[in-house]
Amino acid sequence: MGMKGRIALSAVVGVVVIGVVSANSGSDEGDGGKGTSASAEHDFGDKGGDGGARTGDTEKAAARSRAAFGGDGSYQVGKDVKPGTYRTRGNSDGMCYWERAKNASGDMDSLLANDNVTGSSYVTVKASDKLFKSEGCHDWETVDPKAEGKPSAAGFKGDGGMLRVGVDIAPGTYRSAGNTDDQCYWERDKDALHGMESILANDNVTGTAVVTIGAHDAYFKTAGCKDWKHAG
Known part of the structure; x- marks a missing residue:
């Protein structure tokens, strides 16, 4: 599925x-x-005029430079993704989906946590997790705990x-x-x-x-x- x-x-x-x-x-x-x-921050940037468009492009470029990994893909924890806390922002209409999994079987029993996101989401990936999946999300960036x-x-x-x-x-x-x-x-x-x-x-x-x-x-x-x- x-x-x-x-x-x-x-x-x-x-x-x-x-x-x-x-x-x-x-x-x-x-x-x-x-x-x-277990239990979604909108991008409210300036959308008016050419200046707003340029500002938006700059913000997107800066976000890409901060990205730890992309918003689409399956990532092995410890190899593709380091344990830690990550954030995705600016998602709309619940089209961003992520999951933490204890193996790569794809079975429902493998799920540790998941969510459909509107706005922003923070997720802590543990060292004991095996897989992190993300689909339709904006890129994930590392969160500074301090x-x-x-x-x-x-x-x-x-x-x-x-x-x-x-x-x-x-x-x-x-x-x-x-x-x-x-x-x-x-x-x-x-x-x-x-x-x-x-x-x-x-x-x-x-x-x-x-x-x-x-x-x-x-x-x-x-x-x-x-x-x-x-x-x-």
């Missing part, structure tokens, strides 16, 4: 809510989707994908309003292994979601939600 023919392991988990802070509820002060692996950023605390996109706390988004309490039919999924994570044990809290939301992202959370995942605004 082709990779895109598989349903992300996380798609099943999306209906399992762990330690939830959800619609019209209070916030979770702890540390730490639909379509997540990297720091100065992200705005005003808010972030509701379909941004998996975001790194302290680098892509700031800790704090955020609100997403106007969600319908449980299409909004959020998740607080302690790592990028995408296992059930990675999830600190999650929820599928109709209506308003209020979530506190802790300073010690590693990542926050958001898919299909209205944009998140700082809630004070």
